Amino acid sequence: xxxxxxxxxxxxxxxxxxxxxxxxxxLADALRRDVSLKDFARREIENGKILKDETRVRVGxxxxxxxxxxxxxxxxxxxxxxxxxxxxxxxxxxxxxxxVENSISHIGNVVAFRIRILMLVSGMALMLAFIVGMSxxxxxxxxxxxxxxxxxxxxxxxxxxxxxxxxxxxxxxDYWHVCALAIAAIVGMLVYFAPxxxxxxxxxxxxxxxxxxxxxxxxxxxxxxxxxxxxxxxVLKKAIISLTEDDNPWRKWQIQKIVQSLxxxxxxxxxxxxxxxxxxxxxxxLASLSDSxxxxxxxxxxxxRDELENIExxxxxxxxxxxxxxxxxxxxxxxxxxxxxxxxxxFVYNELSKGY
Numbered sequence: 001x002x003x004x005x006x007x008x009x010x011x012x013x014x015x016x017x018x019x020x021x022x023x024x025x026x027l028a029d030a031l032r033r034d035v036s037l038k039d040f041a042r043r044e045i046e047n048g049k050i051l052k053d054e055t056r057v058r059v060g061x062x063x064x065x066x067x068x069x070x071x072x073x074x075x076x077x078x079x080x081x082x083x084x085x086x087x088x089x090x091x092x093x094x095x096x097x098x099x100v101e102n103s104i105s106h107i108g109n110v111v112a113f114r115i116r117i118l119m120l121v122s123g124m125a126l127m128l129a130f131i132v133g134m135s136x137x138x139x140x141x142x143x144x145x146x147x148x149x150x151x152x153x154x155x156x157x158x159x160x161x162x163x164x165x166x167x168x169x170x171x172x173x174d175y176w177h178v179c180a181l182a183i184a185a186i187v188g189m190l191v192y193f194a195p196x197x198x199x200x201x202x203x204x205x206x207x208x209x210x211x212x213x214x215x216x217x218x219x220x221x222x223x224x225x226x227x228x229x230x231x232x233x234x235v236l237k238k239a240i241i242s243l244t245e246d247d248n249p250w251r252k253w254q255i256q257k258i259v260q261s262l263x264x265x266x267x268x269x270x271x272x273x274x275x276x277x278x279x280x281x282x283x284x285x286l287a288s289l290s291d292s293x294x295x296x297x298x299x300x301x302x303x304x305r306d307e308l309e310n311i312e313x314x315x316x317x318x319x320x321x322x323x324x325x326x327x328x329x330x331x332x333x334x335x336x337x338x339x340x341x342x343x344x345x346x347f348v349y350n351e352l353s354k355g356y
Contacts, residue, residue, distance in 0.1 A: 012055045017084060018115055023059065024108030031101045037078055038067050075100070087111065089245045090228050097232035106231055106305065110224045113308045117217060117315060124319045131327050132183070135334040140176050142337040143169035149344055156351050158344070165340025168333070198253040203276050210322045212279070218251060219278045220311050223286075227304020230297045236269075237262055251277070269296045281314055 016023070023044075030040040041063035048056030059082045066081045075095045080088065090110065094103035146169035150158075158166050172179075194214045206215040222243055229239035237259065244255045254277035261272035270290070274283055285307065289299035 009058075012058050013082075015055050016059055016082065019055065020083065020087075021108045021112035021115060023082075024104055024111060028101050028105035028108065031104065037075065038064065041067065089242050090225065090232075093229050093232040093234055093239075093242070099232075103228070103232045106228045109305065109308070110228050113224050113312065114221055116312060117220065120312075120316055120319055121217065124323050128323055128326055132330050135330045136176075136180070138334045139172055139337055142334065142341055143172040143176075146337065146341055146344060147173055149341075149348060153348050153352075156348060158347070162340065162344050162347055165337060165344060168340070169337060172333075172337075195248045195250045198250055202250075206276060207280070210318070210325060213318055213322055214250075215277075216279050216315060216318055218248075219282055220315055222251070222277060223282055223300065223304040223311070224308060225304070227301045231301050231305065236297055236300075282311070285310075 026044070027040060030043070035043070041060045044060030044063070045057050048054065048058075048060060062081045063078060066078050076088065076091045079091055083091065087107065090107045094100055094107060097103045146166060150166055150169075206212045225243060226239055229242055230236065234242065240255055240258055240262075244252045254275070257275040258272050258277060261268070261275055265271060270283070270287055273286065278286070282303070286299055286303050289302050290296050293299040293302065
């Protein structure tokens with residue numbers, strides 16, 4: 001495979017990640033109709049050609065190659081060649097369940113939820129990057145304008161709001177590169193430490209508004225995945241432990257606390273689920289559902305299967321709140337400088353009109 005083919009393969013593999021929920025729904029439908037995995041793969045290829053969907057064609061061909069190399073290969077081993085590692089625990093649970101078709105369909109729902117959340121977060125991140133970039137650029141240009149006015153009218157003394165604007169423009173022109181590096185460093189630290197930093201302070205931070213956004217996102221994914229595990233027949237403790245199959249230290253730390261609580265107080269299920277992984281809003285709703293559910297596991301299944309839309313709306317509200325807060329602080333600098341430019345120009349004009 002040459003370099004171009006590798007790049008092309010990476011492109012289609014990446015594209016599949018954002019549409020694989022449809023793949024799971026199609027697979028579940030095929031299994032309900034007693035279609036073999038090999039025949040399903042062939043149908044994916046043919047449908048891909050009809051729909052001119054090269055991603056679908058490539059996925060089908062990969063499945064065919066895997067199955068033909070080993071006719072005895074199971075469901076999980078067959079799908080590993082096309083699905084991301086994060087889906088494998090759910091696929092293993094589905095393969096071991098008594099209702100593989102519905103379990104695969106449930107995986108499709110969980111994956112669709114994950115994709116929507118990813119798109120929400122990515123959209124907000126791109127919007128904030130655009131706002132910060134535009135506001136920063138406007139601030140630097142406006143600050144430079146104010147500095148040029150100040151230099152050309154050094155005999156005029158500014159006071160009040162105009163003086164504040166001049167001082168702010170000086171700071172921006174002297175340290176804008178430092179501010180840009182600081183923002184990049186803060187973003188980098190947040191991305192790096194969010195899945196790694198653990199401890200007592202982290203547990204408190206996760207409960208704070210906006211700063212607990214990472215926990216809210218991860219807890220939403222966790223409850224959806226846990227719902228799938230339980231509906232496939234896993235017992236509660238094993239299902240919870242299965243959530244740690246990724247390399248996320250923060251999640252492993254949270255799961256460890258829940259497991260320890262279940263070991264010491266197996267009857268206090270809500271107490272175990274209050275150890276930090278799940279947000280207060282999710283815990284509150286879970287407690288309400290458990291009041292009428294025949295078992296605590298049924299409440300989890302209902303929350304992670306039937307109420308994903310409500311969970312998504314809450315996450316969207318949190319993202320909007322976080323984005324609005326950041327936008328306010330960043331845009332306020334540009335607004336202050338823009339208003340200051342107008343007041344300074346007006347002030348200078350009046351002063352020069354007096355005979356300066």
